[in-house]
Amino acid sequence: MKRQCTILTLLITLSICPAKAQGNLIIDEGTVLSIVEGSTFTLQNASLTNHGTIGASNSKLHLSADHNIKLKGNPFELSNLSIDVHGHEVKLTTSMEVKKELRLLAGILDLGSERLTLGEESGRISGENNENRITASDGGEIVKIAELINPNRSNPGNLGIELSCGQHLGRTEIRRGHLATALPSGMSVARHFSIRTETPVSEDINFRFYFLDAERNAPNQRHQLWKKSRNRWQAMKTEASSAPSDPFPLWLSGSDFELAQQYIVGPEHDIEETLSSIPSAFTPNADGVNDFFEIPWIQNHPEAEVSIYNRWGDLILKQTGYHRSPWNGTHNGRLLASSSFYYIIRLTTGKAPLKGKISIVR
Numbered sequence: 174m175k176r177q178c179t180i181l182t183l184l185i186t187l188s189i190c191p192a193k194a195q196g197n198l199i200i201d202e203g204t205v206l207s208i209v210e211g212s213t214f215t216l217q218n219a220s221l222t223n224h225g226t227i228g229a230s231n232s233k234l235h236l237s238a239d240h241n242i243k244l245k246g247n248p249f250e251l252s253n254l255s256i257d258v259h260g261h262e263v264k265l266t267t268s269m270e271v272k273k274e275l276r277l278l279a280g281i282l283d284l285g286s287e288r289l290t291l292g293e294e295s296g297r298i299s300g301e302n303n304e305n306r307i308t309a310s311d312g313g314e315i316v317k318i319a320e321l322i323n324p325n326r327s328n329p330g331n332l333g334i335e336l337s338c339g340q341h342l343g344r345t346e347i348r349r350g351h352l353a354t355a356l357p358s359g360m361s362v363a364r365h366f367s368i369r370t371e372t373p374v375s376e377d378i379n380f381r382f383y384f385l386d387a388e389r390n391a392p393n394q395r396h397q398l399w400k401k402s403r404n405r406w407q408a409m410k411t412e413a414s415s416a417p418s419d420p421f422p423l424w425l426s427g428s429d430f431e432l433a434q435q436y437i438v439g440p441e442h443d444i445e446e447t448l449s450s451i452p453s454a455f456t457p458n459a460d461g462v463n464d465f466f467e468i469p470w471i472q473n474h475p476e477a478e479v480s481i482y483n484r485w486g487d488l489i490l491k492q493t494g495y496h497r498s499p500w501n502g503t504h505n506g507r508l509l510a511s512s513s514f515y516y517i518i519r520l521t522t523g524k525a526p527l528k529g530k531i532s533i534v535r
Contacts, residue, residue, distance in 0.1 A: 223247045223248075234255075242263055279304070285311045410428075
């Protein structure tokens with residue numbers, strides 16, 4: 174039989190003395206800690222271990238400490254959570270869902286390797302800045318699901334990525350991670366996003382990507398957007414960037430014609446639109462790596478015409494919008510054997526056509 178402990182007052186503070194002690198409040202197995210609706214349960218200078226159940230409908234758990242504390246045990250389901258641990262951190266060692274507001278008053282919330290889910294209807298983050306922010310030292314993520322109907326600079330959960338699209342995207346899952354990534358131009362910022370929509374995307378999506386100065390790897394570094402597409406990092410054309418007068422000063426904007434595996438901000442990397450930037454071979458063996466003949470900068474020329482011929486001059490492929498469906502080494506649905514092929518890229522900018530050779534290696 175479960176035991177139930179109900180918080181009846183509007184504000185209860187549990188203090189562990191002395192102030193510097195590493196206290197720990199344990200909810201035993203079979204026990205329900207029920208926080209009355211509309212009340213606040215303040216836990217001061219203590220970690221919280223949940224082996225039972227926390228009932229916290231429309232109430233708040235407030236964590237206050239002058240040293241590092243932990244949330245551990247069974248998964249936490251909270252209505253509201255506020256963190257006030259100035260100069261210190263709250264470490265999460267189990268998954269947690271915050272249905273309404275996660276408010277950062279002071280300090281760091283380290284997700285470790287765990288998942289933080291924000292409620293689908295109104296779950297959001299507030300108060301995040303350079304001093305008070307969410308990190309994940311071991312690959313943890315924030316997850317937010319939102320219904321997006323023709324979004325216009327929609328920032329679900331206040332995660333820090335605005336989306337605009339003239340299409341009904343349906344229930345959209347956004348994941349935010351917090352580890353820096355090695356890119357062709359150097360290390361990225363310590364923030365990245367993955368997006369998955371219910372409805373297949375058929376229009377360009379416009380992004381505005383926010384990040385913190387504390388998440389950068391180098392001061393005064395010029396940045397651009399990057400995406401991981403078909404398991405390869407590609408630099409994206411950045412359309413606008415932040416200005417010193419902006420309320421949240423660090424952001425970049427751009428657009429993409431399809432949803433990639435992951436988006437991130439990294440050091441600027443100019444790709445020359447020349448033959449030397451185009452690979453000379455690819456390996457279409459369905460292993461998820463180098464399976465397509467990628468032309469790195471072709472998305473900047475959506476009207477360009479790409480033609481591919483075999484060694485006897487027979488036309489294998491001819492298309493515009495090549496960036497949407499690069500060649501996968503087939504012809505009429507059949508896999509082609511290892512061989513050399515020849516391509517012509519006809520741009521619409523008045524430049525002479527680019528001609529080169531591409532090899533299939535199996």
